[in-house]
Amino acid sequence: MSTAQETTGGEVEPWEQVTPDAARRLLVAAVEAFAERGYHATTTRDIAGRAGMSPAALYIHYKTKEELLHRISRIGHDRALDILRTAARAEGSPSERLAEAVRSFVRWHAGRRTTARVVQYELDALGPDARAEILALRRQVDAEVRGIVEEGVAAGDFDVPDVQGSTLAILSLCIDVARWFNVEGPRTPDEVGALYADLVLRMVGAAPATP
Amino acid sequence: MSTAQETTGGEVEPWEQVTPDAARRLLVAAVEAFAERGYHATTTRDIAGRAGMSPAALYIHYKTKEELLHRISRIGHDRALDILRTAARAEGSPSERLAEAVRSFVRWHAGRRTTARVVQYELDALGPDARAEILALRRQVDAEVRGIVEEGVAAGDFDVPDVQGSTLAILSLCIDVARWFNVEGPRTPDEVGALYADLVLRMVGAAPATP
DNA sequence: GCCGAAGGTGAGCGCTCGCTTAGTGTGCCG
DNA sequence: CGGCACACTAAGCGAGCGCTCACCTTCGGC
Secondary structure (H helix, E strand, O other): OOOOOOOOOOOOOHHHHHHHHHHHHHHHHHHHHHHHHOOOOOHHHHHHHHOOHHHHHHHHHHHHHHHHHHHHHHHHHHHHHHHHHHHHHOOHHHHHHEEEEEHHHHHHHHHHHHHHHHHHHOHHHHHHHHHHHHHHHHHHHHHHHHHHHHHHHHHHOOOOOHHHHHHHHHHHHHHHHHHHHOOOOOOOHHHHHHHHHHHHHHHHOOOOOOO | OOOOOOOOOOOOHHHHHHHOOHHHHHHHHHHHHHHHHHHOOOOOOHHHHHHHHOHHHHHOOOOOHHHHHHHHHHHHHHHHHHHHHHOOOOOHHHHHHHHHHHHHHHHHHHHHHHHHHHHOHHHHOHHHHHHHHHHHHHHHHHHHHHHHHHHHHOOOOOEEEEEEEHHHHHHHHOOHHHHHHOOOOOOOOOHHHHHHHHHHHOOOOOOOOOO
């Protein structure tokens, strides 16, 4: 679905799909500013300044400040969904696919923390229409994870009394990484991903992956 | 430490300690407004209006809008720490104490969602000094949970390869409840608390509590 | 070499923000 | 009953906000 090409590690700067160049620079500047200070505390002058442009230039490429947030949120959710879909539809047992889903999802939230933070925590700043569009994507995100859990239960690999509750908890655990992860901290995104994959397998009552 | 009296259920409206009455009404109004729209999107006129007062009245009781957030954050963190301390220092095995800590901590984040949301997500809006004070409280929160986990490992009840990482994950899971919990949703705070206590015991490799 | 489109700027409009100030009503003390 | 401390309001200040507008460059096509 996404036209951005995958790299070997599965990590992409997804902003390449945004053209022209000036529009992309503004978008990246907005992601940084929103992640640092929050949407409402960020000024259009700050965004334009970070992109090396005058405040008025922003409005050549975007109708409003909210449209910037909408575009960021849309692209980010598309990417997050893409990551989960790739893991969910890979080959392997439900345990392996759930572990890989958590691993790559967490890696994205830690490694692309600024983007993830905006995507996950600034939803309320969107208007009703944009908000509804994003919420639909979130339901698809939920469905992907729930699908793996259900398959694991059906196969007898998982022991999960409350599938929807556990799915919610798994996603919640992964998403909150964007809140606390610190690039200067002791853990790399890969390490957090591995730790979390193990914890999630325990949560669903599967034997820890020992490949 | 806290002067607010406990009720039977352990749930307290902690604002009773705030006097005079007008100052408390303003504080409660600010909690609601900050939780709904976020700190930066909330105006002092909105807070005063919710409390049934003129905008100027706010400044009789609080020096700035930020002082309101500081007071809320302080009281909320005190309460959260109190909840965890009570559970950590109760009688019982590490499994029982960890389950009770998670149960009551989650119950607070769900049941007092508006307060918890402000407390957990608006930290960055505080100035450096207030921020440092709150971060010190958060380290104590972390230490309480880590203490229980360490005792469980020492007693051979838990199987935890990375104590600090698992502690972080447990707290992260609980805190994120404030983000997604919906009062109109299908689960009560008690139900989420019970579900999460079970999930956390699985995460630390303890047998599920079967009382 | 001229032209229009595309992409940019400097100045600034109208508005709302956090916060202040001068003045008002109320109740308690002597 | 006079006086005064206190809690509060009406009005508004200076600043900074999102956004607009008139104008300026640059550049490919004919």
